[in-house]
């Protein structure tokens with residue numbers, strides 16, 4: 001179990017005060033914070049892990065780490081969308097402000113197990129944030145992997161994250177990047193494809209044999225996974241990152257439990273075949289609709 | 304060390320030996336000072352309180368009282384705190400600092416302070432094993448809980464009477480406390496009532512327990528005493544149910560209930576459940592908690608508190624985008640499946656230890672076995 005390899009303090013809930021060194025707006029409601037942990041903290045994380053990010057007097061929430069795990073200065077980046085009590089003030093932080101972190105937590109994307117394989121990264125919306133460290137790590141160790149293809153869907157052109165980087169990744173990392181948007185509002189211009197991210201499957205070059213990950217809103221992951229299964233990708237080659245309510249981040253509080261699985265500790269990254277036959281009870285059994293996945297009460301589907 | 308036989312006054316001496324080391328908590332009747340008395344005719348649960356004499360412990364079936372878990376797993380604890388100066392020019396930056404007076408006690412305030420818990424039942428002891436699985440066996444150990452587990456001496460008592468709601472044997476448990484304690488005490492029949500035994504068979508289960516028994520003496524238990532204890536245990540066992548509900552055994556309960564998730568019986572159960580969480584707050588195995596952000600009225604102190612919660616309260620599964628279990632029947636299903644599965648896959652049996660508290664204290668007359676009965680009634684569990 002990976003988990004808490006970062007700051008080991010006697011109190012696992014004690015956050016560390018960190019300085020914001022840059023705050024760059026990505027979209028109208030999303031900001032990427034670059035954060036400098038104090039020099040004494042030996043900061044290590046793996047792609048796919050998250051931190052519990054907090055502001056005193058406001059609250060704490062799990063946020064994926066979006067930066068390069070091998071950043072020479074040990075800087076940490078979080079891409080945060082303003083949706084509530086904590087995330088709104090987080091997106092207004094300025095360089096020099098303090099933000100509190102504890103972590104890293106969770107099971108990462110198993111990059112080592114993916115060596116010498118082709119990679120297909122299917123992402124939607126904010127789901128690109130926890131996949132960015134995969135792109136950066138695999139891009140730097142490019143010779144260890146086969147072909148890399150990134151599919152990314154956003155609601156509108158204005159909702160695209162890391163917009164300038166997307167083209168640079170394609171060039172510098174010798175990977176295929178395909179981007180689509182759901183819709184183009186009249187005040188925006190877009191020359192690329194329009195439609196949900198799974199429409200990009202028609203054009204993609206990745207074939208069964210590649211390792212595929214899906215990361216984004218649950219409904220998007222449902223269609224992404226089903227599409228890949230239909231194209232003959234085996235469940236054992238499919239990976240997802242799940243998002244649930246979290247209070248502790250390391251398997252104690254029970255908030256993120258899906259049946260016997262705790263998303264914070266056993267995930268957030270799961271191989272699809274690990275979830276086969278697991279029983280979860282939720283009002284919206286989104287992933288339960290995908291063949292060979294978790295099970296749940298059919299009655300809940302009435303909602 | 305083989306079991307010893309202690310007379311009533313020697314048991315009292317054992318209790319006092321523990322008191323010389325630190326406070327001794329045991330099940331007691333009565334209210335906390337300042338608490339409002341219940342309406343006439345309503346009972347309040349027994350609660351673990353510091354006792355002065357062994358004979359003050361009310362050794363009733365577990366379901367009559369709150370669980371012992373609150374002595375290790377505190378209902379509210381301050382996890383982290385910070386302060387800042389707030390001059391007229393505006394608030395300064397937060398600096399880690401102590402929580403203000405009046406906040407819940409901080410995480411792990413005094414890990415070394417020894418205490419003892421007297422009269423713990425086999426079910427509460429099995430429940431501690433379940434809590435250990437959650438709070439001490441993952442990648443992170445809860446320092447507060449672990450320190451209290453080390454500091455606390457546990458004197459467990461064999462049940463001499465099956466309570467009306469008891470079903471430990473149907474969950475893989477036993478009226479005889481298993482491991483994870485320091486001493487197991489079995490009151491021998493002969494005195495007036497189970498509690499009024501004149502002789503007690505005492506079995507040390509740890510070095511700490513052995514040292515205590517050495518201190519008070521007693522005599523080696525002969526074959527007659529061991530047989531008398533076995534007779535007491537046998538009669539309690541005979542009065543306890545062997546299965547959860549008809550055909551449901553610990554090994555198959557979770558799978559069978561999972562096959563009934565579409566039963567209309569859930570709608571009926573959901574119609575009765577109030578979502579009040581009384582079942583979780585009296586459950587010895589429920590470990591779930593909230594982390595609550597607090598800030599002082601003058602905005603100069605901020606702190607985070609851990610507080611017990613329940614998967615049956617409506618907000619438990621709320622996310623920024625939606626509530627994963629807004630529907631009460633789904634919260635009940637989530638709860639029941641967890642109670643029927645082993646805790647963190649490491650403990651044997653179910654997470655439920657069969658103490659019967661949920662059915663005793665639910666204001667709507669529900670509880671784990673009532674839920675299983677409704678499912679059974681509707682066509683029988685497969």
Ligand SMILES: Cc1cc2nc3c(=O)[nH]c(=O)nc-3n(C[C@H](O)[C@H](O)[C@H](O)COP(=O)(O)OP(=O)(O)OC[C@H]3O[C@@H](n4cnc5c(N)ncnc54)[C@H](O)[C@@H]3O)c2cc1C
Nearest residue numbers: 061062063064080081084085086087244245246621622623
């Ligand atoms: C593993 C993981 C990775 C994540 N990565 C990112 C990321 O990279 N960027 C990003 O912007 N967001 C991310 N999120 C989502 C983010 O945690 C939530 O948007 C955030 O908790 C909302 O908090 P808030 O205080 O702003 O909202 P609030 O005002 O608290 O809440 C809005 C709603 O969210 C609920 N909520 C409260 N706390 C949590 C919690 N801890 N988790 C989920 N819901 C909660 C509240 O009950 C409320 O209904 C991630 C979540 C998880 C589980």
Ligand code: SF4
Nearest residue numbers: 576577579580582665
């Ligand atoms: S089952 Fe009973 S005790 Fe539990 S939440 Fe529902 S009404 Fe309350």
Ligand code: FES
Nearest residue numbers: 246249253254264
């Ligand atoms: S966040 Fe607490 S158990 Fe997963």
